[in-house]
Amino acid sequence: MSTRLVVDLNRCQNYGQCVYAAPTVFRFHSEETLEYDYEPGDHVRDQVERAAAACPVQAIALDRATEELPR
Numbered sequence: 001m002s003t004r005l006v007v008d009l010n011r012c013q014n015y016g017q018c019v020y021a022a023p024t025v026f027r028f029h030s031e032e033t034l035e036y037d038y039e040p041g042d043h044v045r046d047q048v049e050r051a052a053a054a055c056p057v058q059a060i061a062l063d064r065a066t067e068e069l070p071r
C-alpha cells in the first residue's frame with residue numbers, strides 16, 4: 001500500500017516546513033521550486049503526515065491509494 005501525495009503548488013508559498021518535516025520526500029529543486037515524491041512509501045508516512053500538518057497554507061493533501069475517500 002502506498003500513500004498518494006498531492007501538493008497544491010499554486011497555494012504553496014515555499015515556506016519549507018514540509019522539507020524540514022520530511023526531507024526524504026520534499027526538497028527544493030531550486031530556490032523556488034518544490035519537488036516531492038508522488039507516492040512516498042509507508043515507511044515515511046509519519047513524516048508526510050507531519051509535513052501536511054506543518055504546512056502553514058494546507059497545501060499538502062494525502063491519501064491511501066487503496067482507501068476510499070471519506071464521505
Ligand code: SF4
Binds near residue numbers: 034
Ligand atoms: S510547507 Fe507548504 S507552503 Fe511550505 S514549502 Fe511545503 S507545501 Fe509549500
